[in-house]
Amino acid sequence: LFPLADGEEGLERALSGLCQRATLAIQNGYTILIISDRGVNANHVPIPSLLAMTAVHNHLVREGLRTQVALIVESGEPREVMHYALLIGYGASAINPYLAIETLEDLALRERLPGGMTFEKALYHYIKSVNKGLLKVFSKMGISTLQSYRGAQVFEAIGLNKAVIEKYFTGTASRIEGVGLDVLAREAVMKHELAFQP
Numbered sequence: 001l002f003p004l005a006d007g008e009e010g011l012e013r014a015l016s017g018l019c020q021r022a023t024l025a026i027q028n029g030y031t032i033l034i035i036s037d038r039g040v041n042a043n044h045v046p047i048p049s050l051l052a053m054t055a056v057h058n059h060l061v062r063e064g065l066r067t068q069v070a071l072i073v074e075s076g077e078p079r080e081v082m083h084y085a086l087l088i089g090y091g092a093s094a095i096n097p098y099l100a101i102e103t104l105e106d107l108a109l110r111e112r113l114p115g116g117m118t119f120e121k122a123l124y125h126y127i128k129s130v131n132k133g134l135l136k137v138f139s140k141m142g143i144s145t146l147q148s149y150r151g152a153q154v155f156e157a158i159g160l161n162k163a164v165i166e167k168y169f170t171g172t173a174s175r176i177e178g179v180g181l182d183v184l185a186r187e188a189v190m191k192h193e194l195a196f197q198p
Contacts, residue, residue, distance in 0.1 A: 001037065001044040004189060011185040014047055015168070019059035026065045036074035038098070045192040048184065049075035050086050051168060057091030057151065058170040066091070066151075074098060081133030088134070090169075091151040100126065 002014035022033055035053060037046035053073055060066040073092045076099030078084055087095055104126060108119035134146070143149045153171055159178030160169065 001039050001046055002185075004043050004045050004192065007189065008182040008185040010045075011047065011188065012181055015052070015055045018047070018052060019056055022056045022060060022069075023063055023065065026060070026069050030069065032070045032072060034072045034074055037076060038074060040076075040192075042196045045188050046076070048188060049073055049077045050083075050090060051184065053087055053092055054090040055168045058168065061170070070094070072096065081130055081137065084130055085134055085137045086155070088146070088150050089152060089155060093150070 002010035004010075006013070018035070025033055033056070035049070035056060037049065037052075040046050053071065056071060057066065060069065070093035071091055072094045073087050074096040076097075078087060078095055078097040079100045084095055084097075101123060104113075104122045105119045107113050108117065108122055113119075113122050138144065138146070138149050141149075141154055143152070143154075153169070155172060157165055157169055157172045157174040158176050160174060161177050161180045162174070164180055164184070165172055165174045
């Protein structure tokens, strides 16, 4: 998270702090790190989950510490197959899409799921569909296992400037430049303000 009032500088500081805390945690013997946006409130904006994931992953690669830890993303953002594919492709060992799960639970409680489906059944179908979607993405890229895909960064970035690519998406191909961290921070703040309207 980063303070709402701090904008771009807050996002950059938060990413730097996140990376440093990851390094310290590994030095203190932790083998599982959870990158979470659960503390969101009216004054704190969530760092986009893919940006947080890739910042920590690439920082740990540069430090030579990446193989010592599993990175788990706990976020309200992932809901579509491509969200999961990107997070895993940039190093996530596991993903907890808590908002998607809570949404299914809410729909079941209000009896809005088709055919009176239970929450457990809806969650089973959701996980199964995400898994099948991921397998389809892997196979289209010529990759047969999740292990081969995790952290491979087999994407091309479109619309991010060179500074963002070099610092956070290290090694990702990018032929078309675009926005910097300032615009990413502004977009995160706009989404946050929309969610916390009076």
